Amino acid sequence: MRAISPARSHRVAMQNPEVIIDSLNHDGRGVARLEGKAIFVAGALPGERVTFRYTSRHRNYDEAKVDQILLASGHRVEPKCPHFGTCGGCALQHLAAGQQIEAKQRVLAENFERIGKVEPGRWLPALSDKPWGYRRKGRLSVKWVAKKDKVLVGFREDNPRFVADLSVCHTLLPDVGLHIDALSELIGSMQAKAQIAQIEIAAGDDAVVLVFRNLVELCVDDLERLKAFGQSHGLGIMLQPKGPDSVVPLWPDRIDLYFRIDAADLDLAFKPLDFVQVNAGMNQRMIALALELLQPQPGDSVLDLFCGLGNFTLPVARQVASVAGVEGDQALVNRAAENATRNGIDNARFHAADLFLDQSTAPWSATRYDKLLLDPPRSGAAQVLEYLPRKGTDRIVYVSCHPGSLARDAGILVSKHGFRLREAGVMDMFPHTAHVESIALFER
Incomplete structure (x- = not known):
């Protein structure tokens, strides 16, 4: 059997690196050290032994994502959201609530x-x-993706260039968070589907409002679709064609928050x-x-x-x-x-x-x-x-x-x-x- 040289052995081991997580950093990633260099591992918790894959390398630290959990923390829980790990809105759903605080x-x-x-x-x-359904304010990004023939509605992914393809969000108020799919279908049915940039969510004690950032003037059919959506879901609908001062109600005529x-x-x-x-x-x-x-x-x-x-x-x-x-x-x-x-x-x-x-x-x-x-x-x-x-x-x-x-x-x-x-x-x-x-x- 041919011996593997030390240098080649090191390269083989690094293809599937294994570390023990020491702590969490300020953005909720696990912190480990490999050959003295800090590695920030998304999805890992303190005390866990994991393998990981690099996502970026730097002079003083590296970034990575969990590949396999070899020894799990006793505080690890199953994330409630199916989009956890892709959507950048949450970083700690895999950690028990008491341990988060x-x-x-x-x-x-x-x-x-x-x-x-x-x-x-x-x-x-x-x-x-x-712990859930608490967000009364939020901003959802909107993007029409022709290749998917779909409008993506969600928060940004960890890579902020991309909009997470959400169907649900459990941190948003249920009036909105449980209807992300419906919002996607609504905008996908509009003529201006490529010109809706974002949706601002604002909730008072007795009203929830969606502000659609429309980059073009909307046709009558699109306005009617938005109005019908608001009526059927009990949501106020507003439009923002320009800056913050341009926000106007679509339905109902007056919205007090x-x-x-x-x-x-x-x-x-x-x-x-x-x-x-x-x-x-x-x-x-x-x-x-x-x-x-x-x-x-x-x-x-x-x-x-x-x-x-x-x-x-x-x-x-x-x-x-x-x-x-x-x-x-x-x-x-x-x-x-x-x-x-x-x-x-x-x-x-x-x-x-x-x-x-x-x-x-x-x-x-x-x-x-x-x-x-x-x-x-x-x-x-x-x-x-x-x-x-x-x-x-x-x-x-x-x-x-x-x-x-x-x-x-x-x-x-x-x-x-x-x-x-x-x-x-x-x-x-x-x-x-x-x-x-x-x-x-x-x-x-």
């Missing part, structure tokens, strides 16, 4: 330690709500393209937790930055002397002011300002505030922390959608502004995804 807390803890060099005095219990905040006896109106928290149940619980941490008092003056349409500002207003909300989107500022009037609130003021620019001389910025609430986008609030908080502000609640930027800003608050990170925890705003929503309390 634990993994997210580990990500937050690692970011605090590595980036912010801080640690909370106490970890808050993880906040979660129902709102959601209640039970803890503050409020209902907030919004437009279909407005930003609202995706998970309605979690939003209720998150607001209640934010109020508990902020501890608003009747004499307090509070500043709410990145306030949107008043999701936190107006519940806070119910309990304090005054609150100022600041937001960069003028349309959302207008909506927030309208929501204050709608709910009979007269101690909330709203300001439009680009919070990524120096606002230190703005009148609202120079005012004294007892407490501060931050709910920034993924990039965080580092620019704001150049001039805020000022003396007199002794309590900050920070709601974050990105653990890295929260950790960085926590380091700034602790090292430069004399605060301590009192409490922090994760909130499962997006079950089955790797998205980490979190909340932190800082005290001076």
Whole structure:
């Protein structure tokens, strides 16, 4: 028998590489090492022994997908969705729900330690709500594929150049998620099937709306098909021929969207393209937790930055002397002011300002505030922390959608502004995804 040379033996072994997964990375892929090099393996869980196939190679790391699971984790579960692994909407359906939230807390803890060099005095219990059918906002891509003679409706695949061919989505509200096939057939029957680019989903407490992004003016037959679909499925239908301001109702003639905040006896109106928290149940619980941490008092003056349409500002207003909300989107500022009037609130003021620019001389910025609430986008609030908080502000609640930027800003608050990170925890705003929503309390 002819001996195999060491070099050839290495090549043969690498054709079917085998590794043990150490942990999960920030996007939900298993992390392993082979000959000292990190490999991110999609579909693998910590503790598992797997073989894999490479999808891309880089200087400092490689990317791969599971080929075969040789030893499965005890926390592995059967994904509910038949499209898991193809659709890029979810990354963690194969991991038990309780372990998902634990993994997210580990990500937050690692970011605090590595980036912010801080640690909370106490970890808050993880906040979660129902794991399926929770998405009241979403954007589905649409693509007519002539070779398949089919319209694809879905989220993007892991490779964002491609639209996932979905028949169902269990994270979307059932009113929409269970009818993806019907949407595909609807658009496939239209003359403008190649000119529908996307569908925006927006749900209030008593209405669900689909906004069709139509790149051309639709003929009468297409309009009638859309209207009939809305009527038969109990969905509002709107069209968006141009930019966000061009959205108009098709059926019914008037569509009003709102959601209640039970803890503050409020209902907030919004437009279909407005930003609202995706998970309605979690939003209720998150607001209640934010109020508990902020501890608003009747004499307090509070500043709410990145306030949107008043999701936190107006519940806070119910309990304090005054609150100022600041937001960069003028349309959302207008909506927030309208929501204050709608709910009979007269101690909330709203300001439009680009919070990524120096606002230190703005009148609202120079005012004294007892407490501060931050709910920034993924990039965080580092620019704001150049001039805020000022003396007199002794309590900050920070709601974050990105653990890295929260950790960085926590380091700034602790090292430069004399605060301590009192409490922090994760909130499962997006079950089955790797998205980490979190909340932190800082005290001076």
